[in-house]
Amino acid sequence: MSEIAQMDLNPRGAVKSESPLAMTRVNVVLAASARDAGVVVREKPFLGHLVLRGRAEDEAFRAGVERVLGLALPLALGPVARDEARGVSLQWMSPDEWLIVVPAGLEFDAEAALRRELTGHYAVMNTSGGQTVLELTGPKVRELLMKCTPYDVHPRAFPVGKGVSSVFAKSSAVIRRVDEERWELVIRRSFADYLYRWILDAAEEFGVFVSPSESAGSVEHRMAREAAVEGR
Amino acid sequence: MLHIYCPHCAETREEEEFRPKGEAHIARPVEPEATSDEDWGNYLFFRKNPRGLHHELWYHAAGCRKFFNVTRDTVSYQIHETYKVGQKPSVTADKGAAK
Structure with a gap:
């Protein structure tokens, strides 16, 4: 018998023991309604998300975005341009970056329309997934x-x-x-x-x-x- | 916590949204192949560590994800100004910081 102090690391009863997954709170108590x-x-889910990059000082770029989305390009942090009825929104993310959200299934057409209308230095990325x-x-x-x-x-x-x-x-x-x-x-x-x-x-x-x-x-x-x- | 004014977002935001990126205004040697090893080493590895005013590069990681410059006092942590990359600081050690 060696001189080793052995501890019971799972003292049932006195101290609550928790499994490593105890913090996985998928089962929170939900309200009744x-x-x-x-x-x-x-x-x-499944909304169309597009990241648009471009030069805000380029008038043709701003006009092209407005023709496609029917929303004026926001030029500073602040209100999100939004058309609730059509489910389209356009948000300033950075001086040369905007987030476009369109209804599910319309992201392909929105991207195609932007590529048709925009010229010069710009980028459109479909980040819906x-x-x-x-x-x-x-x-x-x-x-x-x-x-x-x-x-x-x-x-x-x-x-x-x-x-x-x-x-x-x-x-x-x-x-x-x-x-x-x-x-x-x-x-x-x-x-x-x-x-x-x-x-x-x-x-x-x-x-x-x-x-x-x-x-x-x-x-x-x-x-x-x-x-x-x-x-x- | 520092409150840092982002010149791109035009808002004062929490320090938690930013990442410091070290000394600002480090110019890359125009002709690297004609630069001496010592100068190239200084450019790559050697940084100022002043007691007092320091011009630093910061990154708005959780916000607009743009870089900008900060003039900060390394003793008091006071931020004197923030300005965009490419601009010159208006507060410098020789001009003296407004207290």
Whole structure:
């Protein structure tokens, strides 16, 4: 018998033991309905995301973008240009970079139209597969965001319509305020699982409800896509 | 935490969004093949480490992902100004920093 102090590292009973997966909070306590929840989370999947690069001081570039999207190119950080009815938005990301979001299935046509209309020094990249949109609604969303990002989400600094890119939950996200109590996060695919679980965990205290996303291979989504393909 | 004004976003943002990238205004020798080993070594590896005003390059990693310059006091951490790459600093050690 050697002189070794042996410890029981799993003292059942007195101390709570947790599996390494204990922090995997997929099963947070969800609110009974969207009406009881302080935060309602809904993914808006399969939207068309295009990254547009170009020279903002080039008048022909600005005019071309406006002809295709029907939205004036924002020239500084601030309000996201948005047409709610058509589901098209255009956001300033950097002095020479913009994020275009179009409805599912229309990204191919939007890119083709931009390539038709634009000349000179520009770039369009389809990043639809690389990112997704989470919509957060409810009276407690602002409080939830305060837990997640160092950016000031007070109405004074973050009025309705504004969109910024910032640190979010030690990762990054594009944060957009669509309405008083409606926000959007544009998140990267590789962080989506982590951020989704972070948001559910952070929102649990306010009462969180996950609203089913409208498409995820639904009939309407498929039909919209087929219609867009036929129209080509 | 520092509050840093990004000249591209035209907003003051949290330090967490930025990454420091070292000394600013380092000019690459115009003719590398005609540059002495010592000068090339100085260009590649040797950096100023002043006590006081320092011109630094910063990167707005989580925001607009653009580089810009910061004039910072390495003693007090006070940021005197930020300006775009290609511009000249208005606050320099010989001009003296406005307190």
